[in-house]
Amino acid sequence: MISILRNGPKIIVFNSFYIDKLVEAISGQFGGIVSELNAAFETAEEDHTIVLLCDPGKKSIQISDIKETIVVPLPSDKLFSCLINTKISYLIEDSHISPGLLIMRTVGDHHRIIKSVSETYQGSILPLNECFNRGMANQSIICFTNHPVNRNLSLEDLHTKHVLIDMDVYKLQRKMRSQVLHFFNEGFQDKNWYDLQIRIFDRYSQYMLHYERLLLILDALDVGLILGESWGKDHPRFLMSVLVYQVRLFTLLDPIEIKKILIGLEHLDDGTRIIDLDLIYRGNKIEWPRAIGENKQQKSRNALGMIYRKEVLSKLNEEEKNLLTILEEKVIESRY
Incomplete structure:
Protein backbone atom coordinates (compact mmCIF):
# COMPACT_ATOMS: atom_id res chain seq x y z
CA MET A 1 0.00 0.00 0.00
CA ILE A 2 3.01 2.24 0.50
CA SER A 3 6.12 1.44 -1.50
CA ILE A 4 9.43 2.15 0.22
CA LEU A 5 11.93 0.04 -1.71
CA ARG A 6 12.04 -1.40 -5.20
CA ASN A 7 14.49 -2.58 -7.83
CA GLY A 8 15.75 -0.32 -10.55
CA PRO A 9 16.34 -1.49 -14.12
CA LYS A 10 19.33 -3.72 -14.81
CA ILE A 11 22.22 -1.96 -16.51
CA ILE A 12 24.67 -3.76 -18.78
CA VAL A 13 27.57 -2.49 -20.85
CA PHE A 14 28.44 -3.82 -24.32
CA ASN A 15 31.77 -2.91 -25.85
CA SER A 16 31.68 -3.13 -29.62
CA PHE A 17 33.52 -2.16 -32.82
CA TYR A 18 30.08 -2.14 -34.53
CA ILE A 19 27.99 0.17 -32.39
CA ASP A 20 25.73 1.33 -35.24
CA LYS A 21 24.93 -2.26 -36.27
CA LEU A 22 24.34 -3.25 -32.65
CA VAL A 23 21.95 -0.34 -32.15
CA GLU A 24 20.04 -1.39 -35.27
CA ALA A 25 19.89 -5.03 -34.18
CA ILE A 26 18.79 -4.40 -30.59
CA SER A 27 16.22 -1.81 -31.68
CA GLY A 28 14.85 -3.88 -34.54
CA GLN A 29 14.72 -7.34 -32.96
CA PHE A 30 14.12 -6.65 -29.27
CA GLY A 31 12.10 -3.44 -29.27
CA GLY A 32 14.94 -1.36 -27.86
CA ILE A 33 14.55 2.42 -27.84
CA VAL A 34 17.58 4.67 -28.24
CA SER A 35 17.52 7.32 -25.56
CA GLU A 36 19.54 9.84 -23.61
CA LEU A 37 20.83 8.43 -20.32
CA ASN A 38 18.55 10.62 -18.17
CA ALA A 39 15.49 9.74 -20.24
CA ALA A 40 16.41 6.05 -20.08
CA PHE A 41 16.14 6.04 -16.29
CA GLU A 42 12.78 7.79 -16.48
CA THR A 43 11.20 5.35 -18.95
CA ALA A 44 12.78 2.01 -17.93
CA GLU A 45 10.64 -0.34 -15.81
CA GLU A 46 11.98 -2.64 -13.10
CA ASP A 47 12.09 -5.60 -15.49
CA HIS A 48 13.70 -3.63 -18.33
CA THR A 49 17.37 -3.45 -19.24
CA ILE A 50 19.35 -0.32 -19.97
CA VAL A 51 22.11 -1.14 -22.45
CA LEU A 52 25.14 1.16 -22.57
CA LEU A 53 27.24 0.86 -25.73
CA CYS A 54 30.92 1.81 -25.61
CA ASP A 55 34.05 1.38 -27.68
CA PRO A 56 36.12 -1.72 -26.80
CA GLY A 57 39.45 -1.77 -25.02
CA LYS A 58 38.52 -0.41 -21.60
CA LYS A 59 38.23 -2.54 -18.48
CA SER A 60 36.32 0.12 -16.56
CA ILE A 61 33.71 2.39 -18.09
CA GLN A 62 33.12 6.03 -17.21
CA ILE A 63 29.87 7.83 -17.96
CA SER A 64 31.75 9.89 -20.54
CA ASP A 65 32.63 6.69 -22.46
CA ILE A 66 28.99 5.91 -23.33
CA LYS A 67 28.30 6.22 -27.07
CA GLU A 68 24.67 5.08 -27.11
CA THR A 69 22.00 4.21 -24.56
CA ILE A 70 19.17 1.80 -25.35
CA VAL A 71 16.18 0.87 -23.19
CA VAL A 72 15.19 -2.74 -23.88
CA PRO A 73 11.80 -3.99 -22.57
CA LEU A 74 13.29 -7.32 -21.47
CA PRO A 75 14.98 -8.58 -18.30
CA SER A 76 18.75 -8.83 -18.72
CA ASP A 77 18.86 -12.66 -18.61
CA LYS A 78 16.26 -12.92 -21.39
CA LEU A 79 18.14 -10.29 -23.41
CA PHE A 80 21.37 -12.30 -23.20
CA SER A 81 19.50 -15.43 -24.27
CA CYS A 82 17.94 -13.62 -27.24
CA LEU A 83 21.31 -12.21 -28.31
CA ILE A 84 22.77 -15.71 -28.46
CA ASN A 85 19.75 -17.32 -30.12
CA THR A 86 19.54 -14.67 -32.84
CA LYS A 87 23.26 -15.07 -33.62
CA ILE A 88 24.07 -11.37 -33.27
CA SER A 89 26.31 -11.69 -30.23
CA TYR A 90 29.29 -11.57 -32.66
CA LEU A 91 28.75 -7.79 -32.74
CA ILE A 92 29.74 -7.60 -29.06
CA GLU A 93 33.44 -7.60 -28.23
CA ASP A 94 32.88 -7.96 -24.49
CA SER A 95 30.34 -7.06 -21.84
CA HIS A 96 29.97 -6.47 -18.15
CA ILE A 97 27.14 -5.83 -15.74
CA SER A 98 26.91 -2.58 -13.81
CA PRO A 99 26.10 -2.54 -10.08
CA GLY A 100 22.59 -3.58 -9.14
CA LEU A 101 20.17 -0.75 -8.48
CA LEU A 102 17.71 -0.28 -5.60
CA ILE A 103 15.52 2.78 -5.12
CA MET A 104 14.36 3.79 -1.65
CA ARG A 105 11.76 6.37 -0.68
CA THR A 106 12.57 8.87 2.06
CA VAL A 107 10.45 11.22 4.12
CA GLY A 108 11.76 14.02 6.29
CA ASP A 109 15.49 14.11 6.98
CA HIS A 110 16.82 12.12 4.01
CA HIS A 111 20.44 12.93 4.96
CA ARG A 112 19.94 11.01 8.19
CA ILE A 113 18.47 8.03 6.33
CA ILE A 114 21.29 7.95 3.78
CA LYS A 115 23.91 8.12 6.55
CA SER A 116 22.22 5.31 8.48
CA VAL A 117 22.06 3.04 5.42
CA SER A 118 25.69 3.78 4.60
CA GLU A 119 26.87 3.01 8.13
CA THR A 120 24.80 -0.17 8.40
CA TYR A 121 26.18 -1.66 5.17
CA GLN A 122 29.59 0.05 5.22
CA GLY A 123 28.85 1.83 1.96
CA SER A 124 30.24 4.97 0.35
CA ILE A 125 28.06 8.06 -0.05
CA LEU A 126 28.65 9.37 -3.58
CA PRO A 127 26.97 11.22 -6.47
CA LEU A 128 25.24 8.83 -8.86
CA ASN A 129 27.77 9.27 -11.67
CA GLU A 130 30.59 8.39 -9.29
CA CYS A 131 28.69 5.31 -8.08
CA PHE A 132 28.49 4.02 -11.66
CA ASN A 133 32.09 4.95 -12.42
CA ARG A 134 33.42 3.06 -9.39
CA GLY A 135 30.85 0.28 -9.08
CA MET A 136 31.33 -3.35 -10.11
CA ALA A 137 28.89 -6.13 -10.99
CA ASN A 138 29.04 -7.63 -7.47
CA GLN A 139 28.15 -4.30 -5.84
CA SER A 140 24.91 -2.36 -5.42
CA ILE A 141 23.77 1.24 -5.59
CA ILE A 142 20.92 2.49 -3.42
CA CYS A 143 19.31 5.62 -4.83
CA PHE A 144 17.05 7.79 -2.67
CA THR A 145 13.99 9.87 -3.52
CA ASN A 146 11.18 11.64 -1.68
CA HIS A 147 8.75 10.62 -4.45
CA PRO A 148 6.58 7.46 -4.37
CA VAL A 149 8.61 4.61 -5.87
CA ASN A 150 5.66 2.80 -7.46
CA ARG A 151 6.07 5.12 -10.46
CA ASN A 152 8.87 5.67 -12.93
CA LEU A 153 11.32 8.29 -11.73
CA SER A 154 13.65 10.63 -13.55
CA LEU A 155 17.17 11.40 -12.36
CA GLU A 156 15.84 14.79 -11.25
CA ASP A 157 13.51 12.98 -8.84
CA LEU A 158 16.45 11.43 -6.99
CA HIS A 159 18.44 12.99 -4.18
CA THR A 160 21.99 14.02 -5.13
CA LYS A 161 23.68 11.52 -2.79
CA HIS A 162 23.51 7.75 -3.11
CA VAL A 163 25.20 4.77 -1.46
CA LEU A 164 27.56 2.33 -3.19
CA ILE A 165 27.65 -0.94 -1.22
CA ASP A 166 30.03 -3.87 -1.58
CA MET A 167 27.27 -6.49 -1.78
CA ASP A 168 25.37 -7.95 -4.71
CA VAL A 169 21.87 -6.57 -5.17
CA TYR A 170 20.02 -9.83 -4.42
CA LYS A 171 21.69 -10.31 -1.03
CA LEU A 172 21.31 -6.63 -0.20
CA GLN A 173 17.62 -6.63 -1.07
CA ARG A 174 17.01 -9.64 1.21
CA LYS A 175 18.66 -7.78 4.09
CA MET A 176 16.87 -4.53 3.33
CA ARG A 177 13.42 -6.13 3.43
CA SER A 178 13.60 -6.55 7.21
CA GLN A 179 15.28 -3.20 7.86
CA VAL A 180 13.83 -0.76 5.35
CA LEU A 181 10.96 0.41 7.58
CA HIS A 182 13.48 1.16 10.34
CA PHE A 183 15.55 3.28 7.94
CA PHE A 184 12.40 4.95 6.62
CA ASN A 185 11.24 5.95 10.11
CA GLU A 186 14.63 7.44 10.95
CA GLY A 187 13.83 10.39 8.71
CA PHE A 188 10.92 11.48 10.91
CA GLN A 189 11.51 14.42 13.19
CA ASP A 190 8.37 16.53 13.52
CA LYS A 191 6.41 14.15 11.26
CA ASN A 192 4.49 11.06 12.41
CA TRP A 193 2.16 8.45 11.01
Whole structure:
Protein backbone atom coordinates (compact mmCIF):
# COMPACT_ATOMS: atom_id res chain seq x y z
CA MET A 1 0.00 0.00 0.00
CA ILE A 2 3.01 2.24 0.50
CA SER A 3 6.12 1.44 -1.50
CA ILE A 4 9.43 2.15 0.22
CA LEU A 5 11.93 0.04 -1.71
CA ARG A 6 12.04 -1.40 -5.20
CA ASN A 7 14.49 -2.58 -7.83
CA GLY A 8 15.75 -0.32 -10.55
CA PRO A 9 16.34 -1.49 -14.12
CA LYS A 10 19.33 -3.72 -14.81
CA ILE A 11 22.22 -1.96 -16.51
CA ILE A 12 24.67 -3.76 -18.78
CA VAL A 13 27.57 -2.49 -20.85
CA PHE A 14 28.44 -3.82 -24.32
CA ASN A 15 31.77 -2.91 -25.85
CA SER A 16 31.68 -3.13 -29.62
CA PHE A 17 33.52 -2.16 -32.82
CA TYR A 18 30.08 -2.14 -34.53
CA ILE A 19 27.99 0.17 -32.39
CA ASP A 20 25.73 1.33 -35.24
CA LYS A 21 24.93 -2.26 -36.27
CA LEU A 22 24.34 -3.25 -32.65
CA VAL A 23 21.95 -0.34 -32.15
CA GLU A 24 20.04 -1.39 -35.27
CA ALA A 25 19.89 -5.03 -34.18
CA ILE A 26 18.79 -4.40 -30.59
CA SER A 27 16.22 -1.81 -31.68
CA GLY A 28 14.85 -3.88 -34.54
CA GLN A 29 14.72 -7.34 -32.96
CA PHE A 30 14.12 -6.65 -29.27
CA GLY A 31 12.10 -3.44 -29.27
CA GLY A 32 14.94 -1.36 -27.86
CA ILE A 33 14.55 2.42 -27.84
CA VAL A 34 17.58 4.67 -28.24
CA SER A 35 17.52 7.32 -25.56
CA GLU A 36 19.54 9.84 -23.61
CA LEU A 37 20.83 8.43 -20.32
CA ASN A 38 18.55 10.62 -18.17
CA ALA A 39 15.49 9.74 -20.24
CA ALA A 40 16.41 6.05 -20.08
CA PHE A 41 16.14 6.04 -16.29
CA GLU A 42 12.78 7.79 -16.48
CA THR A 43 11.20 5.35 -18.95
CA ALA A 44 12.78 2.01 -17.93
CA GLU A 45 10.64 -0.34 -15.81
CA GLU A 46 11.98 -2.64 -13.10
CA ASP A 47 12.09 -5.60 -15.49
CA HIS A 48 13.70 -3.63 -18.33
CA THR A 49 17.37 -3.45 -19.24
CA ILE A 50 19.35 -0.32 -19.97
CA VAL A 51 22.11 -1.14 -22.45
CA LEU A 52 25.14 1.16 -22.57
CA LEU A 53 27.24 0.86 -25.73
CA CYS A 54 30.92 1.81 -25.61
CA ASP A 55 34.05 1.38 -27.68
CA PRO A 56 36.12 -1.72 -26.80
CA GLY A 57 39.45 -1.77 -25.02
CA LYS A 58 38.52 -0.41 -21.60
CA LYS A 59 38.23 -2.54 -18.48
CA SER A 60 36.32 0.12 -16.56
CA ILE A 61 33.71 2.39 -18.09
CA GLN A 62 33.12 6.03 -17.21
CA ILE A 63 29.87 7.83 -17.96
CA SER A 64 31.75 9.89 -20.54
CA ASP A 65 32.63 6.69 -22.46
CA ILE A 66 28.99 5.91 -23.33
CA LYS A 67 28.30 6.22 -27.07
CA GLU A 68 24.67 5.08 -27.11
CA THR A 69 22.00 4.21 -24.56
CA ILE A 70 19.17 1.80 -25.35
CA VAL A 71 16.18 0.87 -23.19
CA VAL A 72 15.19 -2.74 -23.88
CA PRO A 73 11.80 -3.99 -22.57
CA LEU A 74 13.29 -7.32 -21.47
CA PRO A 75 14.98 -8.58 -18.30
CA SER A 76 18.75 -8.83 -18.72
CA ASP A 77 18.86 -12.66 -18.61
CA LYS A 78 16.26 -12.92 -21.39
CA LEU A 79 18.14 -10.29 -23.41
CA PHE A 80 21.37 -12.30 -23.20
CA SER A 81 19.50 -15.43 -24.27
CA CYS A 82 17.94 -13.62 -27.24
CA LEU A 83 21.31 -12.21 -28.31
CA ILE A 84 22.77 -15.71 -28.46
CA ASN A 85 19.75 -17.32 -30.12
CA THR A 86 19.54 -14.67 -32.84
CA LYS A 87 23.26 -15.07 -33.62
CA ILE A 88 24.07 -11.37 -33.27
CA SER A 89 26.31 -11.69 -30.23
CA TYR A 90 29.29 -11.57 -32.66
CA LEU A 91 28.75 -7.79 -32.74
CA ILE A 92 29.74 -7.60 -29.06
CA GLU A 93 33.44 -7.60 -28.23
CA ASP A 94 32.88 -7.96 -24.49
CA SER A 95 30.34 -7.06 -21.84
CA HIS A 96 29.97 -6.47 -18.15
CA ILE A 97 27.14 -5.83 -15.74
CA SER A 98 26.91 -2.58 -13.81
CA PRO A 99 26.10 -2.54 -10.08
CA GLY A 100 22.59 -3.58 -9.14
CA LEU A 101 20.17 -0.75 -8.48
CA LEU A 102 17.71 -0.28 -5.60
CA ILE A 103 15.52 2.78 -5.12
CA MET A 104 14.36 3.79 -1.65
CA ARG A 105 11.76 6.37 -0.68
CA THR A 106 12.57 8.87 2.06
CA VAL A 107 10.45 11.22 4.12
CA GLY A 108 11.76 14.02 6.29
CA ASP A 109 15.49 14.11 6.98
CA HIS A 110 16.82 12.12 4.01
CA HIS A 111 20.44 12.93 4.96
CA ARG A 112 19.94 11.01 8.19
CA ILE A 113 18.47 8.03 6.33
CA ILE A 114 21.29 7.95 3.78
CA LYS A 115 23.91 8.12 6.55
CA SER A 116 22.22 5.31 8.48
CA VAL A 117 22.06 3.04 5.42
CA SER A 118 25.69 3.78 4.60
CA GLU A 119 26.87 3.01 8.13
CA THR A 120 24.80 -0.17 8.40
CA TYR A 121 26.18 -1.66 5.17
CA GLN A 122 29.59 0.05 5.22
CA GLY A 123 28.85 1.83 1.96
CA SER A 124 30.24 4.97 0.35
CA ILE A 125 28.06 8.06 -0.05
CA LEU A 126 28.65 9.37 -3.58
CA PRO A 127 26.97 11.22 -6.47
CA LEU A 128 25.24 8.83 -8.86
CA ASN A 129 27.77 9.27 -11.67
CA GLU A 130 30.59 8.39 -9.29
CA CYS A 131 28.69 5.31 -8.08
CA PHE A 132 28.49 4.02 -11.66
CA ASN A 133 32.09 4.95 -12.42
CA ARG A 134 33.42 3.06 -9.39
CA GLY A 135 30.85 0.28 -9.08
CA MET A 136 31.33 -3.35 -10.11
CA ALA A 137 28.89 -6.13 -10.99
CA ASN A 138 29.04 -7.63 -7.47
CA GLN A 139 28.15 -4.30 -5.84
CA SER A 140 24.91 -2.36 -5.42
CA ILE A 141 23.77 1.24 -5.59
CA ILE A 142 20.92 2.49 -3.42
CA CYS A 143 19.31 5.62 -4.83
CA PHE A 144 17.05 7.79 -2.67
CA THR A 145 13.99 9.87 -3.52
CA ASN A 146 11.18 11.64 -1.68
CA HIS A 147 8.75 10.62 -4.45
CA PRO A 148 6.58 7.46 -4.37
CA VAL A 149 8.61 4.61 -5.87
CA ASN A 150 5.66 2.80 -7.46
CA ARG A 151 6.07 5.12 -10.46
CA ASN A 152 8.87 5.67 -12.93
CA LEU A 153 11.32 8.29 -11.73
CA SER A 154 13.65 10.63 -13.55
CA LEU A 155 17.17 11.40 -12.36
CA GLU A 156 15.84 14.79 -11.25
CA ASP A 157 13.51 12.98 -8.84
CA LEU A 158 16.45 11.43 -6.99
CA HIS A 159 18.44 12.99 -4.18
CA THR A 160 21.99 14.02 -5.13
CA LYS A 161 23.68 11.52 -2.79
CA HIS A 162 23.51 7.75 -3.11
CA VAL A 163 25.20 4.77 -1.46
CA LEU A 164 27.56 2.33 -3.19
CA ILE A 165 27.65 -0.94 -1.22
CA ASP A 166 30.03 -3.87 -1.58
CA MET A 167 27.27 -6.49 -1.78
CA ASP A 168 25.37 -7.95 -4.71
CA VAL A 169 21.87 -6.57 -5.17
CA TYR A 170 20.02 -9.83 -4.42
CA LYS A 171 21.69 -10.31 -1.03
CA LEU A 172 21.31 -6.63 -0.20
CA GLN A 173 17.62 -6.63 -1.07
CA ARG A 174 17.01 -9.64 1.21
CA LYS A 175 18.66 -7.78 4.09
CA MET A 176 16.87 -4.53 3.33
CA ARG A 177 13.42 -6.13 3.43
CA SER A 178 13.60 -6.55 7.21
CA GLN A 179 15.28 -3.20 7.86
CA VAL A 180 13.83 -0.76 5.35
CA LEU A 181 10.96 0.41 7.58
CA HIS A 182 13.48 1.16 10.34
CA PHE A 183 15.55 3.28 7.94
CA PHE A 184 12.40 4.95 6.62
CA ASN A 185 11.24 5.95 10.11
CA GLU A 186 14.63 7.44 10.95
CA GLY A 187 13.83 10.39 8.71
CA PHE A 188 10.92 11.48 10.91
CA GLN A 189 11.51 14.42 13.19
CA ASP A 190 8.37 16.53 13.52
CA LYS A 191 6.41 14.15 11.26
CA ASN A 192 4.49 11.06 12.41
CA TRP A 193 2.16 8.45 11.01
CA TYR A 194 -1.55 9.30 11.13
CA ASP A 195 -3.86 6.51 12.32
CA LEU A 196 -7.13 6.96 10.39
CA GLN A 197 -10.34 5.02 9.92
CA ILE A 198 -12.29 5.06 6.67
CA ARG A 199 -15.94 3.98 6.92
CA ILE A 200 -17.70 2.76 3.79
CA PHE A 201 -21.49 2.97 3.67
CA ASP A 202 -23.46 1.91 0.59
CA ARG A 203 -27.27 1.89 0.59
CA TYR A 204 -27.11 -0.69 -2.22
CA SER A 205 -24.88 -2.99 -0.12
CA GLN A 206 -22.09 -3.28 -2.69
CA TYR A 207 -19.48 -2.89 0.03
CA MET A 208 -16.79 -5.11 -1.44
CA LEU A 209 -17.07 -3.40 -4.81
CA HIS A 210 -16.43 -0.02 -3.22
CA TYR A 211 -13.72 -1.50 -1.01
CA GLU A 212 -11.92 -2.79 -4.11
CA ARG A 213 -12.28 0.64 -5.71
CA LEU A 214 -10.87 2.34 -2.60
CA LEU A 215 -7.91 -0.07 -2.46
CA LEU A 216 -7.13 0.60 -6.12
CA ILE A 217 -6.82 4.34 -5.50
CA LEU A 218 -4.95 4.11 -2.19
CA ASP A 219 -2.46 1.75 -3.78
CA ALA A 220 -2.08 3.83 -6.95
CA LEU A 221 -1.48 7.01 -4.95
CA ASP A 222 0.85 5.19 -2.53
CA VAL A 223 -0.68 6.92 0.49
CA GLY A 224 -0.13 4.48 3.33
CA LEU A 225 -0.57 1.08 4.95
CA ILE A 226 -3.86 -0.69 5.57
CA LEU A 227 -3.49 -2.38 8.95
CA GLY A 228 -6.96 -3.79 9.40
CA GLU A 229 -10.53 -3.97 8.17
CA SER A 230 -13.81 -5.05 9.76
CA TRP A 231 -17.55 -4.67 9.78
CA GLY A 232 -19.05 -2.16 12.18
CA LYS A 233 -21.96 0.16 12.85
CA ASP A 234 -22.30 3.91 12.51
CA HIS A 235 -24.97 6.11 14.06
CA PRO A 236 -25.73 9.00 11.67
CA ARG A 237 -28.85 9.98 13.63
CA PHE A 238 -30.29 9.44 17.08
CA LEU A 239 -31.60 5.87 17.49
CA MET A 240 -30.45 5.00 13.96
CA SER A 241 -27.59 2.63 13.13
CA VAL A 242 -26.23 1.57 9.73
CA LEU A 243 -23.82 -1.14 8.68
CA VAL A 244 -20.39 0.11 7.58
CA TYR A 245 -17.18 -1.51 6.42
CA GLN A 246 -14.20 -0.03 8.26
CA VAL A 247 -10.65 0.28 6.96
CA ARG A 248 -7.78 1.29 9.24
CA LEU A 249 -5.17 3.34 7.39
CA PHE A 250 -1.71 4.41 8.53
CA THR A 251 -0.49 7.30 6.40
CA LEU A 252 2.02 10.12 6.30
CA LEU A 253 -0.44 12.42 4.54
CA ASP A 254 -2.38 14.96 6.55
CA PRO A 255 -5.95 13.70 7.21
CA ILE A 256 -7.35 16.63 5.21
CA GLU A 257 -5.45 15.39 2.14
CA ILE A 258 -6.95 11.94 2.62
CA LYS A 259 -10.40 13.53 2.96
CA LYS A 260 -9.92 15.26 -0.40
CA ILE A 261 -9.17 11.89 -2.02
CA LEU A 262 -12.26 10.36 -0.43
CA ILE A 263 -14.50 13.23 -1.58
CA GLY A 264 -13.21 12.69 -5.11
CA LEU A 265 -13.96 8.98 -4.84
CA GLU A 266 -17.49 9.63 -3.66
CA HIS A 267 -18.38 11.17 -7.02
CA LEU A 268 -18.44 10.35 -10.71
CA ASP A 269 -17.38 12.74 -13.48
CA ASP A 270 -20.83 14.33 -13.68
CA GLY A 271 -20.94 14.98 -9.94
CA THR A 272 -23.19 12.03 -9.07
CA ARG A 273 -22.46 10.84 -5.56
CA ILE A 274 -22.28 7.05 -5.48
CA ILE A 275 -20.91 6.24 -2.02
CA ASP A 276 -20.42 7.61 1.50
CA LEU A 277 -16.78 7.52 2.62
CA ASP A 278 -16.39 8.94 6.12
CA LEU A 279 -12.98 9.69 7.61
CA ILE A 280 -12.37 9.35 11.35
CA TYR A 281 -9.29 10.78 13.08
CA ARG A 282 -8.81 10.54 16.84
CA GLY A 283 -12.42 9.48 17.23
CA ASN A 284 -13.81 12.48 15.36
CA LYS A 285 -15.38 12.59 11.92
CA ILE A 286 -13.73 15.00 9.48
CA GLU A 287 -16.55 16.85 7.75
CA TRP A 288 -16.27 17.75 4.07
CA PRO A 289 -16.18 21.60 4.48
CA ARG A 290 -12.76 21.25 6.15
CA ALA A 291 -11.40 19.99 2.82
CA ILE A 292 -12.48 23.02 0.78
CA GLY A 293 -9.03 24.57 0.99
CA GLU A 294 -8.42 26.91 -1.94
CA ASN A 295 -11.76 26.01 -3.54
CA LYS A 296 -13.74 28.52 -1.48
CA GLN A 297 -15.94 29.41 -4.45
CA GLN A 298 -17.37 25.87 -4.41
CA LYS A 299 -20.47 25.85 -2.24
CA SER A 300 -21.59 22.25 -2.71
CA ARG A 301 -20.10 18.85 -1.92
CA ASN A 302 -20.82 17.65 -5.45
CA ALA A 303 -18.88 20.51 -7.07
CA LEU A 304 -15.97 19.88 -4.72
CA GLY A 305 -16.14 16.17 -5.50
CA MET A 306 -15.76 16.81 -9.25
CA ILE A 307 -12.64 18.93 -8.61
CA TYR A 308 -10.98 16.34 -6.39
CA ARG A 309 -11.98 13.48 -8.68
CA LYS A 310 -10.09 15.19 -11.52
CA GLU A 311 -7.07 15.53 -9.26
CA VAL A 312 -7.17 11.84 -8.39
CA LEU A 313 -7.57 10.77 -12.03
CA SER A 314 -4.65 12.96 -13.11
CA LYS A 315 -2.34 10.86 -10.91
CA LEU A 316 -3.40 7.49 -12.36
CA ASN A 317 -1.82 5.70 -15.29
CA GLU A 318 -3.95 4.32 -18.13
CA GLU A 319 -4.19 0.82 -16.67
CA GLU A 320 -5.40 2.18 -13.33
CA LYS A 321 -7.93 4.44 -15.03
CA ASN A 322 -9.27 1.48 -17.00
CA LEU A 323 -9.63 -0.62 -13.83
CA LEU A 324 -11.44 2.24 -12.11
CA THR A 325 -13.82 2.59 -15.07
CA ILE A 326 -14.64 -1.13 -14.96
CA LEU A 327 -15.38 -0.99 -11.22
CA GLU A 328 -17.55 2.10 -11.60
CA GLU A 329 -19.51 0.49 -14.41
CA LYS A 330 -20.22 -2.41 -12.05
CA VAL A 331 -21.36 0.06 -9.38
CA ILE A 332 -23.82 1.68 -11.82
CA GLU A 333 -25.10 -1.73 -13.00
CA SER A 334 -25.74 -2.83 -9.42
CA ARG A 335 -28.36 -0.10 -9.05
CA TYR A 336 -30.72 -1.36 -11.74
